[in-house]
Amino acid sequence: MQIKRIAIIGGGTAGWLAANHLGLELSAQFGYEITLIESPNVPIIGVGEGTVPHIRATLARFEISEAEFIDCCDVTFKQGIKFVNWLDSKKHGDENYYYHPFDPTYNDNENWAPFWLNSGMQKSYADFVGIQEKACNDFLSPKLISSLPYQGPLNYAYHLNAVKFAKLLAKNAQERFGVIHKFANIECATKGTEGEILSLLTSEGETLAFDFYIDCSGFHSILIEKELAVPLIDKSSQIITNAALAIQIPNENEPIPPFTIATAHKAGWIWDIALLNRRGVGFVYSDKHMSESEAISSFSSYLGVELESMNPRRVPMRIGYRKKLWEKNCVALGLAQGFVEPLEATSILVTDYAAEYLAKGFPKTADQIESFSRRFNTTFTYVWERVIDFVQLHYFLSDRRDSQFWLDNTEGAQLSDELKLRLEVWKNQVPERQDFFSKFEVFDVDNYLYILYGMKYPTRHPVRANNTDVFINQCVSHKNQQFNALKDKLPNHRTYLEKLKQHMSRLV
Ligand SMILES: Cc1cc2nc3c(=O)[nH]c(=O)nc-3n(C[C@H](O)[C@H](O)[C@H](O)COP(=O)(O)OP(=O)(O)OC[C@H]3O[C@@H](n4cnc5c(N)ncnc54)[C@H](O)[C@@H]3O)c2cc1C
Numbered sequence: 001m002q003i004k005r006i007a008i009i010g011g012g013t014a015g016w017l018a019a020n021h022l023g024l025e026l027s028a029q030f031g032y033e034i035t036l037i038e039s040p041n042v043p044i045i046g047v048g049e050g051t052v053p054h055i056r057a058t059l060a061r062f063e064i065s066e067a068e069f070i071d072c073c074d075v076t077f078k079q080g081i082k083f084v085n086w087l088d089s090k091k092h093g094d095e096n097y098y099y100h101p102f103d104p105t106y107n108d109n110e111n112w113a114p115f116w117l118n119s120g121m122q123k124s125y126a127d128f129v130g131i132q133e134k135a136c137n138d139f140l141s142p143k144l145i146s147s148l149p150y151q152g153p154l155n156y157a158y159h160l161n162a163v164k165f166a167k168l169l170a171k172n173a174q175e176r177f178g179v180i181h182k183f184a185n186i187e188c189a190t191k192g193t194e195g196e197i198l199s200l201l202t203s204e205g206e207t208l209a210f211d212f213y214i215d216c217s218g219f220h221s222i223l224i225e226k227e228l229a230v231p232l233i234d235k236s237s238q239i240i241t242n243a244a245l246a247i248q249i250p251n252e253n254e255p256i257p258p259f260t261i262a263t264a265h266k267a268g269w270i271w272d273i274a275l276l277n278r279r280g281v282g283f284v285y286s287d288k289h290m291s292e293s294e295a296i297s298s299f300s301s302y303l304g305v306e307l308e309s310m311n312p313r314r315v316p317m318r319i320g321y322r323k324k325l326w327e328k329n330c331v332a333l334g335l336a337q338g339f340v341e342p343l344e345a346t347s348i349l350v351t352d353y354a355a356e357y358l359a360k361g362f363p364k365t366a367d368q369i370e371s372f373s374r375r376f377n378t379t380f381t382y383v384w385e386r387v388i389d390f391v392q393l394h395y396f397l398s399d400r401r402d403s404q405f406w407l408d409n410t411e412g413a414q415l416s417d418e419l420k421l422r423l424e425v426w427k428n429q430v431p432e433r434q435d436f437f438s439k440f441e442v443f444d445v446d447n448y449l450y451i452l453y454g455m456k457y458p459t460r461h462p463v464r465a466n467n468t469d470v471f472i473n474q475c476v477s478h479k480n481q482q483f484n485a486l487k488d489k490l491p492n493h494r495t496y497l498e499k500l501k502q503h504m505s506r507l508v
Pocket of ligand 1: 014047186342
């Protein structure tokens with residue numbers, strides 16, 4: 001049987017990313033019909049404002065204009081994450097911080113971590129190997145006014161308005177790739193003798209039949225869980241945060257940090273993301289370690305406002321991923337596939353990867369499903385496991401012991417065998433590219449180096465050569481020169497964005 005009619009259920013970021021990826025790969029081929037169905041009464045989750053640099057390549061592939069995207073999704077630039085208070089304040093000071101920027105850590109193909117370890121570590125690791133920490137501290141844009149779309153002297157991703165982003169992706173999928181958009185409430189599905197989905201039944205009494213189904217219905221997981229009974233592999237023993245409070249507050253005319261701020265507290269952490277006209281702030285915590293009223297009070301002190309009257313949004317979080325991400329003729333993407341709390345903004349990234357992977361190898365006939373689904377399931381199970389490792393690493397490396405939450409995340413933590421092994425190896429030698437075997441290491445050596453050494457991981461110092469000190473001095477002066485050459489050219493972050501907005505309004 002040929003697979004020609006594809007249904008995507010859900011019109012959030014996941015659904016519309018999938019629609020664009022499939023449209024891009026399949027719309028030029030004769031006979032494919034892609035329909036996205038979303039409920040008129042179930043809103044999209046509407047959180048998810050931080051991205052990672054991979055999204056730039058995706059938007060460029062979809063031929064979305066970067067200027068239009070920045071203008072209509074209230075975008076600001078993200079050059080990384082500033083982690084505040086992830087270490088013990090008694091040993092490392094109040095408001096201790098480190099950056100996880102996006103710039104690569106290797107310089108001229110050389111890993112500078114051994115030199116940093118031998119340098120006395122007066123400078124932070126990020127500041128020693130790159131210039132992005134300085135650019136972040138100065139609130140600079142990663143792009144010049146003259147930079148080409150999706151390019152800039154510094155690596156970057158975006159902060160965005162999630163609702164507006166889904167709308168932009170929707171417009172693109174329909175106009176560029178002919179994706180059909182339909183509003184309907186899916187109530188249930190009919191199934192064939194092999195358990196495959198034959199059709200969807202709507203609450204309006206319609207029967208909608210397709211050859212292949214993509215479940216992007218968010219935490220509702222209406223096909224993968226409710227119809228195909230694929231369970232979630234629960235990962236709450238590794239990532240113990242399970243609730244969030246979210247709020248938006250105006251920030252007009254204030255300076256805009258070109259990074260996400262992630263501030264640790266007694267039972268989790270707070271995200272703080274500035275868009276052009278508002279801040280999205282979220283309090284992530286473990287409800288086993290902090291009651292909601294304590295969370296509201298702690299969140300209020302962070303914001304400096306009385307939060308109760310502002311009615312923060314409560315978002316429960318189920319941490320885990322599907323035992324099978326693809327079952328029969330149905331693939332789950334986005335929150336229906338799985339979720340790990342947003343510390344490293346991994347959700348849109350994994351969705352984007354998975355949707356692109358699916359679209360590029362999309363099965364043409366039903367008998368190709370078996371082999372491709374096995375490959376997909378193995379690949380993305382690996383992706384999820386490594387993403388969970390990476391998020392857990394941030395907590396595990398902390399020397400905070402000021403609450404049961406931090407004790408449970410450190411002394412009482414359950415790590416995967418892979419993460420245990422890596423940390424053992426990295427006690428004796430710095431992480432290297434060859435420690436990361438798979439193309440599907442979503443976070444690789446650069447990311448690990450920033451977190452390990454931002455959190456002061458005690459790797460044994462390498463043997464010093466005669467010319468080590470000379471080389472260290474050269475490294476430091478090279479980075480200073482590089483930054484000085486760039487800093488007067490890079491505009492202030494807010495200035496760049498306001499100029500772009502003015503330019504766009506003149507075009508209307
Ligand atoms: C607290 C929190 C913070 C987050 N922060 C980040 C972040 O910084 N970065 C990041 O990458 N990700 C983040 N995420 C994840 C991000 O929000 C999601 O990856 C993204 O929004 C995609 O969601 P989705 O499309 O899977 O689901 P949703 O946005 O929930 O969309 C679900 C869709 O399914 C439809 N639907 C549901 N039931 C039915 C039905 N019966 N019939 C028809 N349609 C139906 C709905 O109408 C809707 O269109 C965060 C998530 C949470 C919870």
